[in-house]
Amino acid sequence: MKENKIKIAVNGGINYGAKLTAKQLMVLAKHLGDDEELELTTFQQLYVEIPEEKKEEIIAEFNEAGLHCYPVGNYVKSLRTCNFCKGSEEEGMPVAIELNNRIAGTPVPVTLRPAYTGCPVGCGEPLMNDIGVMKTRDTYSLYIGGKSKGNDASVGQLFKDKLSPEELYSVVEQLIDLYGRQGKKREQFHKFVKRVGNEALFEHIK
Structure with missing residues (x-):
């Protein structure tokens, strides 16, 4: 009887760059067949199939x-980050970790990055x-609606x-919740x- 497999996304968590230890690689290799491959995504994740x-x-x-594991499909992906080259506290690594813990894996109409x-x-x-979140000194700016692919690629707009960190968590969670409830299938x-508009979005964010 053929074994049913599912795909999960894996990474080493939020740290100084997208890195894996030798132990983590060995654990991953343990669950790969000789002809199986790991798929490296542009979002600092590895896709692996498991029974x-x-x-x-x-x-x-x-x-x-x-290793940190996430569902694959129509979910919020794990947070893509910079390398925190100026240090954990100065660049807000604890805030990035907390934000990721709050939103990664949340079901949405289509994959959200x-x-x-x-x-x-x-x-x-x-x-x-x-x-997108950008830290400047001790506060955070939130950008929404960026698109990296296609001939209509565009940058996100400042929202x-x-x-503060708590305000950031709240606004992002409310945006994702609103998208989950009001976004159309595969939208x-x-x-x-663009469809809802910033003015209407502001009205829903407390």
């Missing part, structure tokens, strides 16, 4: 090795993704700035933002 009946057991093993960068240089490419986030 569906052993899902919980394997994810627990991955977590024990320090959030990004974070710890300074105005923008290495995490926040303006080119659905939701709110000078946010990409940038199209949802």
Whole structure:
């Protein structure tokens, strides 16, 4: 009987760049057949197929090795980040980790890509993704509606700035919740933002 497999997304969590340890690579390799491959995405994730009946057991093993696992499909992806080259506290790594914990894996009409960068240089490419966060000094600016692909590619527009960490979490969670409830089937986030309009979005955000 053929074994049913499911695809999950895996990364090493939010740290100084997208890195994996030797132990993490060994754990991943343990669950790959000789002819199987890992798919590296542009969003700092690896896609790996695992037996569906052993899902919980394997994810627990991955977590024990320090790997973070996320569902694949119409969910909020894990936060794409910069390399925090100026340091954890200065560039807000704890805020990025908390934001990721709050939103990654949330069901949405179609895959939503959030990004974070710890300074105005923008290495995490926040303006080119659905939701982008940029830290400037001690506050955070939120950009929405970026689109990185196609001949109509465009940068995200500033939605709110000078946010505290708690304000940032609240606004992002409310935007994603609104998109989840009012977005049409297979409607990409940038199209949802354009259809609803910033003025209406502001009315829904407390």
